[in-house]
Amino acid sequence: MRIYGDLNSGNCLKVKWVCDALSLPYDWIAVDTLQGETRSPEFLALNPAGQVPVVVLDDGRPLAQSNAIIRYLARDSAFVPRDPYLTAKMDEWLFWEQYSHEPYIAVCRYQMVYLGKPASALDPDRVRRGQAALALMERHLTGTAFLVGDHCTLADVALLAYTRLAAEGGFALQDYPSVCRWIGDAERALGLAPVGATA
Amino acid sequence: MRIYGDLNSGNCLKVKWVCDALSLPYDWIAVDTLQGETRSPEFLALNPAGQVPVVVLDDGRPLAQSNAIIRYLARDSAFVPRDPYLTAKMDEWLFWEQYSHEPYIAVCRYQMVYLGKPASALDPDRVRRGQAALALMERHLTGTAFLVGDHCTLADVALLAYTRLAAEGGFALQDYPSVCRWIGDAERALGLAPVGATA
Numbered sequence: 001m002r003i004y005g006d007l008n009s010g011n012c013l014k015v016k017w018v019c020d021a022l023s024l025p026y027d028w029i030a031v032d033t034l035q036g037e038t039r040s041p042e043f044l045a046l047n048p049a050g051q052v053p054v055v056v057l058d059d060g061r062p063l064a065q066s067n068a069i070i071r072y073l074a075r076d077s078a079f080v081p082r083d084p085y086l087t088a089k090m091d092e093w094l095f096w097e098q099y100s101h102e103p104y105i106a107v108c109r110y111q112m113v114y115l116g117k118p119a120s121a122l123d124p125d126r127v128r129r130g131q132a133a134l135a136l137m138e139r140h141l142t143g144t145a146f147l148v149g150d151h152c153t154l155a156d157v158a159l160l161a162y163t164r165l166a167a168e169g170g171f172a173l174q175d176y177p178s179v180c181r182w183i184g185d186a187e188r189a190l191g192l193a194p195v196g197a198t199a
Numbered sequence: 200m201r202i203y204g205d206l207n208s209g210n211c212l213k214v215k216w217v218c219d220a221l222s223l224p225y226d227w228i229a230v231d232t233l234q235g236e237t238r239s240p241e242f243l244a245l246n247p248a249g250q251v252p253v254v255v256l257d258d259g260r261p262l263a264q265s266n267a268i269i270r271y272l273a274r275d276s277a278f279v280p281r282d283p284y285l286t287a288k289m290d291e292w293l294f295w296e297q298y299s300h301e302p303y304i305a306v307c308r309y310q311m312v313y314l315g316k317p318a319s320a321l322d323p324d325r326v327r328r329g330q331a332a333l334a335l336m337e338r339h340l341t342g343t344a345f346l347v348g349d350h351c352t353l354a355d356v357a358l359l360a361y362t363r364l365a366a367e368g369g370f371a372l373q374d375y376p377s378v379c380r381w382i383g384d385a386e387r388a389l390g391l392a393p394v395g396a397t398a
Binding site for chain 1 (some may be wrong): 263267270284287295
């Protein structure tokens with residue numbers, strides 16, 4: 001399997017983490033999104049939406065959308081609950097992440113880290129919605145170790161990707177202590193070094 | 200099962216269509232989102248995100264996020280392909296819908312229909328992204344009857360919801376003839392009256 005991705009992208013890291021945790025072999029094809037490499041005809045043939053990550057299976061078939069990819073790769077693993085209702089609650093978080101979390105927290109981070117915007121220049125509505133997403137997670141995680149059930153699922157993988165980097169988007173993670181506790185637990189479950197622990 | 204929804208919301212209609220097509224019994228609880236009914240403490244206990252649709256199963260357990268709900272309700276039906284790769288392609292469309300289609304096409308419609316904005320007052324970037332979403336669908340549907348495989352899946356259900364209403368958001372659907380053909384085919388597959396056919 002080939003993974004077309006950018007290690008600076010949380011969406012791409014979700015795929016890498018799942019492959020590493022499940023010992024799925026892959027070749028990582030680095031794609032520089034800032035240089036327009038997702039807009040080439042060759043790339044658009046793999047994903048007409050022009051976004052990373054994309055995986056190409058060994059038989060040549062492509063698959064895009066980070067949460068669809070990890071759901072496919074982990075479909076028979078402990079990352080997906082066996083109980084259909086818990087699977088549905090996992091899916092609820094996956095869709096919530098793409099609609100109500102990533103467009104605010106990841107985009108603020110992108111604008112600060114890659115476009116060089118100061119926090120004061122961010123769209124206040126985007127910041128407010130990012131804070132609301134973190135507050136919702138805080139309320140939920142105050143009562144539970146992981147997002148769904150009693151162990152790490154794809155819901156945690158998907159939400160971890162940009163939540164652990166939220167400070168880079170100007171968000172004050174220390175205001176969300178249960179989220180901070182969960183970040184550490186999810187990182188340990190995935191065998192990741194704590195964010196900021198590498199130079 | 201209870202469905203908390205608003206018949207003006209495409210996201211809610213997805214759930215109704217799947218239940219009707221699969222003859223799943225339900226009570227429809229009308230929620231007036233414009234009157235803030237999704238912000239009551241009782242509603243937030245069902246869905247902390249404060250959004251419809253929400254379903255409450257017969258055992259009292261709630262589930263939110265339209266695409267997670269239909270994925271749960273239709274999990275053993277022909278709406279979900281049996282082949283894992285095709286299921287993943289269906290998921291790819293479900294996540295794409297929530298990230299790259301609904302925030303543009305549904306939101307333009309909302310602003311025009313419910314906030315009374317003229318098309319000229321819409322955010323040009325939002326309009327452009329909605330047009331890009333329709334263009335991507337047009338290219339795909341020129342070569343295939345349905346979005347995934349050879350029959351109607353949840354990908355069609357999810358994309359149909361707001362695509363068929365795109366004209367209400369100022370989008371010129373006649374510029375996308377394969378999309379128009381597909382709208383009719385998907386409506387027939389779901390047993391729906393054509394949009395605009397009812398007074």
